[in-house]
Amino acid sequence: MGFNLKAQHHPQEAERLKSLLHLKILDTYPEREFDQITKIASYICGTPIALISLVDTQRQWFKSKIGLEATQTSRDFAFCAHAILQTGPFIVKNAASDERFFDNPLVTGDLGIKFYAGVPINDPISKLPIGTLCVIDKKTRDLSSEQIEMLSALAEQVNSLLQLRIDYKELKKFEEKLIIHRTAFNQMLEGMVLQNNKDEVLDYNQAALTVLGVTEDQLLKKSSFDPEWNAIKLDGSPFEPYEHPSVVAMTTGMPQANTIMGIKVGAAEPRWIMINSTPIHLDSEKNPTHTVTTFADITSAKRSEEQLYYSAKMSSLGEMAAGMAHEINTPLAIISIAAENIRMACAHSNVDIETVIKKANQIDATVGKIAQIITSLRSYSRSSVTDKTEEIVLSNSIKETITLCQEKLTLHQIEINIDVPNDIKVRSLNSHLLQILLNLINNSVDAIDQTPNPWIKIETKLTKDSALLTVTDSGKGIPLGIQEKMMRPFFTTKSPGKGTGLGLGISQRLAESMNAKLYYDPSSTQTRFVIELPLAK
Amino acid sequence: MEYNSLKDCSILVVDDEVELCELVVEEFKKTGAQVTMATSGFEGIQRVLNKNFDIVFTDIRMSNGDGYFLAKEIQKLNLTNLFVFFYSGHCELTLEELKTLNVSGVFKKPQSFRIILQTLDKFIAEKRR
Numbered sequence: 024m025g026f027n028l029k030a031q032h033h034p035q036e037a038e039r040l041k042s043l044l045h046l047k048i049l050d051t052y053p054e055r056e057f058d059q060i061t062k063i064a065s066y067i068c069g070t071p072i073a074l075i076s077l078v079d080t081q082r083q084w085f086k087s088k089i090g091l092e093a094t095q096t097s098r099d100f101a102f103c104a105h106a107i108l109q110t111g112p113f114i115v116k117n118a119a120s121d122e123r124f125f126d127n128p129l130v131t132g133d134l135g136i137k138f139y140a141g142v143p144i145n146d147p148i149s150k151l152p153i154g155t156l157c158v159i160d161k162k163t164r165d166l167s168s169e170q171i172e173m174l175s176a177l178a179e180q181v182n183s184l185l186q187l188r189i190d191y192k193e194l195k196k197f198e199e200k201l202i203i204h205r206t207a208f209n210q211m212l213e214g215m216v217l218q219n220n221k222d223e224v225l226d227y228n229q230a231a232l233t234v235l236g237v238t239e240d241q242l243l244k245k246s247s248f249d250p251e252w253n254a255i256k257l258d259g260s261p262f263e264p265y266e267h268p269s270v271v272a273m274t275t276g277m278p279q280a281n282t283i284m285g286i287k288v289g290a291a292e293p294r295w296i297m298i299n300s301t302p303i304h305l306d307s308e309k310n311p312t313h314t315v316t317t318f319a320d321i322t323s324a325k326r327s328e329e330q331l332y333y334s335a336k337m338s339s340l341g342e343m344a345a346g347m348a349h350e351i352n353t354p355l356a357i358i359s360i361a362a363e364n365i366r367m368a369c370a371h372s373n374v375d376i377e378t379v380i381k382k383a384n385q386i387d388a389t390v391g392k393i394a395q396i397i398t399s400l401r402s403y404s405r406s407s408v409t410d411k412t413e414e415i416v417l418s419n420s421i422k423e424t425i426t427l428c429q430e431k432l433t434l435h436q437i438e439i440n441i442d443v444p445n446d447i448k449v450r451s452l453n454s455h456l457l458q459i460l461l462n463l464i465n466n467s468v469d470a471i472d473q474t475p476n477p478w479i480k481i482e483t484k485l486t487k488d489s490a491l492l493t494v495t496d497s498g499k500g501i502p503l504g505i506q507e508k509m510m511r512p513f514f515t516t517k518s519p520g521k522g523t524g525l526g527l528g529i530s531q532r533l534a535e536s537m538n539a540k541l542y543y544d545p546s547s548t549q550t551r552f553v554i555e556l557p558l559a560k
Numbered sequence: 561m562e563y564n565s566l567k568d569c570s571i572l573v574v575d576d577e578v579e580l581c582e583l584v585v586e587e588f589k590k591t592g593a594q595v596t597m598a599t600s601g602f603e604g605i606q607r608v609l610n611k612n613f614d615i616v617f618t619d620i621r622m623s624n625g626d627g628y629f630l631a632k633e634i635q636k637l638n639l640t641n642l643f644v645f646f647y648s649g650h651c652e653l654t655l656e657e658l659k660t661l662n663v664s665g666v667f668k669k670p671q672s673f674r675i676i677l678q679t680l681d682k683f684i685a686e687k688r689r
Contacts, residue, residue: 352649
């Protein structure tokens, strides 16, 4: 018989060692919970030594120890290396007479072990044995069945402690993550609120209060249905609670992106926010249980955009100024000559009543023409920042637009054909509509000016809820590559100095701001744009 | 009011606003001048090619040949006794540019037509002196 019969390796030794390392318990400081278990084990079994021993590659290391100085011993001599091969308690009543241990240095040496009883402890995840809870004595002895049962129960407790240790580590990691998330949540520049399926605000970040300009009391547990909310749309009409993005996201289960809302607090100018709302499904629920809504203050961006609209409008006005001067001065010349004729006739006492009436009528009619031009100019240049959509007769807006660009059309010999019935009423902002139409007509004039027999046609088609106002010109359509880019700001195909590239992009935004749409119709053989306007109800 | 110089003149009035064109023609006729009317630059140059005029009194912004076109075409004919005047609600040309086009003057709409007549009468009188 050779020196000290070494224990065989566990059949799943590699995985067993991997499990042990994964626990990250080797060479850690003593812990009170483990020490209490060894203390109880020692007491119950009446042994001077009790250990929680973990069987590593080359050593057994003691997580907890009673009655022993050493922190580890060689695995070659370890009783525990034998014990982990058992499913239940491993008991050596007298090591000195046991053929496996009689010449073991731990038996023959100073320690002089005679008695050993160990119960395997298992990794909570892989369930493989990683060590033992064992009791040791220097004299031969035995354990009662109750003591063995208690030792096994305590080994179970060690297993539970290991499980708790894993849970605690996971929890710690989760908590760290949570702290990072919470910090990020609170430091975001965008406001964020979490709402339940009753639309009540459950949580919010600091920016939410700042962006919305409200206090905690005004936000927490409040919903979009709260009567204190005073929200408006871009066109100034009220934002109904059921239209709020969080409510729509909750009821449809679909994320809501880039909704613009104005929030009025007192008499101050509305604060404009852009909102994104996403439904959350917890526990695989069919219907969303929560919504998370983010929003950013776009008031200053909106103001810049309004200034851009205004600049574009003024730029168009500047371009029109020459034509306008001519358009107004020509009828004024008629009035001037007619008035001079009357004055001269009076001065020479040569008054022919019929001629005077004829001249006066001529003046009246000409004044009407000038008034029409001024009305159109006023409609066009009206500041629309605070305007709300209103019911307008579509044909009137078209007449006003044509008045503004008639001179240009005549000058470029462009035939204009209008087929818009007088009874179509839409909900719109007249100044915006005029700006869009004028942009489209100006673009058409620039595009078809040098082509033979140029023409522009303005027509309407009605759908259930909308009037489709089409502006078609004699051009042969827009190439695909340009179609994709033409609505972007500053994109232009015009020669330098002829266009700012703001026209179509701004027109599209103007249309959106009054709940209308502007798009290119690629199905037409001629160049055609469509303005889709909501019908007045 | 007598317009001694204008009354012997042959004048071409060009304006695409027919109502105004007719009124202007009527006013010139009152001076005793012989007046012809055209409603575009293209029509105007045809009249100039077919008849001798002393004055061409033309609008600038017109379709079918504007006032600039008409002035350039007349310049090509090198007619030393024909004087071109613009009558416009808006003129973007500088004095230098007007000289290059050989335009003798610009009358702004609306302006007292009596003053226009007096100015033209005086202008012709000086040219004939």
